[in-house]
Amino acid sequence: MIRRLSLFAGACALLFFSVPAFGQAGSGSGMDQKLIKMTDDLAAVFAGNDAATLDKVLTDDFVKTAASVNRAQPKSQFVGGLKSGRQKYLDYQLSNEKAQSYETSGVVTANADFNVINGTNPPAENHEVITAIWVQQQGTWRCAAWISWKNLPANPPATAPAPSN
Numbered sequence: 001m002i003r004r005l006s007l008f009a010g011a012c013a014l015l016f017f018s019v020p021a022f023g024q025a026g027s028g029s030g031m032d033q034k035l036i037k038m039t040d041d042l043a044a045v046f047a048g049n050d051a052a053t054l055d056k057v058l059t060d061d062f063v064k065t066a067a068s069v070n071r072a073q074p075k076s077q078f079v080g081g082l083k084s085g086r087q088k089y090l091d092y093q094l095s096n097e098k099a100q101s102y103e104t105s106g107v108v109t110a111n112a113d114f115n116v117i118n119g120t121n122p123p124a125e126n127h128e129v130i131t132a133i134w135v136q137q138q139g140t141w142r143c144a145a146w147i148s149w150k151n152l153p154a155n156p157p158a159t160a161p162a163p164s165n
Helices: 002-020 029-047 052-055 077-085
Strands: 056-066 071-074 088-099 103-118 126-135 139-151
Touching: 002 029, 002 077, 029 088, 029 103, 029 126, 052 077, 071 077, 071 126, 071 139, 077 088
Parallel strands: 056 139
Antiparallel strands: 056 071, 088 103, 103 126, 126 139
16 A cells, blocks of 8 residues: 555656646747737738738638627638628737747737728727637648637726616
8 A cells, every 4th residue: 555655656746847837838938929929910911901921821720709790710711701802901909918838839818909891881990809829830830710809898887777666
């Protein structure tokens, strides 16, 4: 029994000292800054409606989950919408970016403010929070997912009290 406990304790110690801590970054703040720059550059590509660059920068299995239109789009739909003019970004600005890098991947979160035209609708002003997921494929950084959700105001307006009878 003591032998089993000793083996178990030894195995736990080996794991503890040989495995990086959960959530520990792989490449440090220099890589974090590179991820933020790539995400800012990708937002500029959105604003430029540059489908050719998106074809190169997005992974083949890229998915854009957009809160503004409540749908998930594979790369072909998203880039196709820009190519056809069904969707057109008028501007796209990111702020408060934060990054977490790993050996061959990274995650960037940011506030996003943009104006977009979808179909024949008038331009829509959007304020969202995004998460961009980056991966290395054959030594090149590519975006695998762009996920957004509505950015709620920090101080939502107070609701009017219910009328009393």
